[in-house]
Amino acid sequence: MDAAEPDAALDLSPFIIVYKDGSIERLVGNEIVPPSLDPKSSVLSKDAVYSKEAKLSSRLYLPPGVDPDKKLPLLIYFHGGGFCVESAFSPAYHNYLNILVAEAKVIAVSVDYRRVPEHPIPVPYDDSWTALKWVASHVNGDGPEKWLNNHADFGKVYLAGDSAGGNIAHHMAMRYGQERLFGVKAVGVVLIHPYFWGKEPIGNEVHELERVLKGIAATWHLACPTTSGCDDPLINPTTDPKLASLGCSKVLVAVAEKDLLRDRDLLYCEALKKCGWGGAVETMEAEGEGHVFHLFNPTCGNAVAMLKKTAAFISGH
Known part of the structure; x- marks a missing residue:
């Protein structure tokens, strides 16, 4: 230096x-990439402003061969990056959404939100909720975005995200459960290696290096300077007395064997089962893989298996 x-x-x-x-x-x-007609998947994408005040956009994805008379499930995706890096326009996310939209045959909205530390939590949550309200403005077919007006089935809405985006997806489902959105039915949530944490080490965290544990906690404190700590329900939803109000009927949580967040994410699944929520919880584990491995190696066997599981979860098969 x-x-x-x-x-x-x-x-x-x-x-x-x-x-x-x-x-x-x-x-x-x-790095960012523009929307495109993806040559591999034939998925078409474009960007649309969802908040003029904050100058925020989302990237919309449409699969090939859309029947104009048939509505598609709607997937709303929140990118990861510790709340502080990456965007909806990053190459890894653009590539992954193309693959996922083609496989699941959904219309997708990939939300770009303001990042910390310039915009500390709750700004990323509030931006994401603003995006959901913008999506909901299309339920009568007269919203600003034709793709959503013409192709989205608002009775089959799914929230998804990885890492910090998984955290956001969970909290959007919580907010939806308590506030609802007119005309929108959130059916399920897909959490890929969601960023949840806690004050006392559990499971695989016990044997991890102290500096690594401190780094994960420090990332949270950077994101949310006003937090009460790592048992704050925002980062540790197992402490949330309102967990049973999660606003969907099914949740899929993907974990990776070598991801430090693995046991924390499985604890979340157990908490959901015990809290009185009443929905169905599914888990899948990728053996030998680390955190968000699917973004770095989307064509590996485990990534393809996770993709197919996610698509099946959304289609109901």
């Missing part, structure tokens, strides 16, 4: 560095 450069106040490499002068350096997730 050059001597003239400011000292780091918080170094969360390889993701983000926050310097003492307030400047921020994002080390990953900065």
Whole structure:
């Protein structure tokens, strides 16, 4: 590092560095790609503004061969990246949504939300809820976006996300369960390696390096400076007294054997089963894989299996 450069106040490499002068350096997730007609999947995408005030857009995806007289399930996706890196327009997410939309035969809205630390929680949650309300504005077929007016089945809405996006998807389902959205029926939620945590180490966390555990906790405190800690229901939903109000009838949680979040995510599944929610919980585990492996290697056997499981979950097969 050059001597003239400011000292780091918080170094969360390889993701983000926050310097003492307030400047921020994002080390990953900065590349973006435009919407397109994907040559491999034939999925068509385009961007649409969902909040003029905050200048926020989502990326919409439409599968090939759409029957104009047939409505498609609607998937609303929230990207990961510790709330602080990546975007809905990152190559990895654009590629994954193309693959998922083609396999599941859904119309999808990939939500871009403002990131921390410039916009601390609850801003990412509030932006995501604004996106959901924008989607709901199409239920009568007269919203601003023709794809949603013409092709979306608002009686079959699914919320999904990975890592921090999985955390967001859970909280959107919680908010939907308590507030609802007129004309929208959230059927299911897909959480891929969701970013949940807790104060006391459990399972595989007990044997992890202290600096790794501290890094995960520090990422949360960066995202939510006003948090009560790692047992805050926002990061540890097993402590949430309102968990039973989750607003859907089924949940699929994907975990990876070598992901440090694995046991935390399985604990969430157990909490859902015991809290009185009453829906169905499914889990699937990818052996030998790490956190969000499917984004880095989407064609590997485990990633394809997860893709097919997700598609089947959405189609009801």
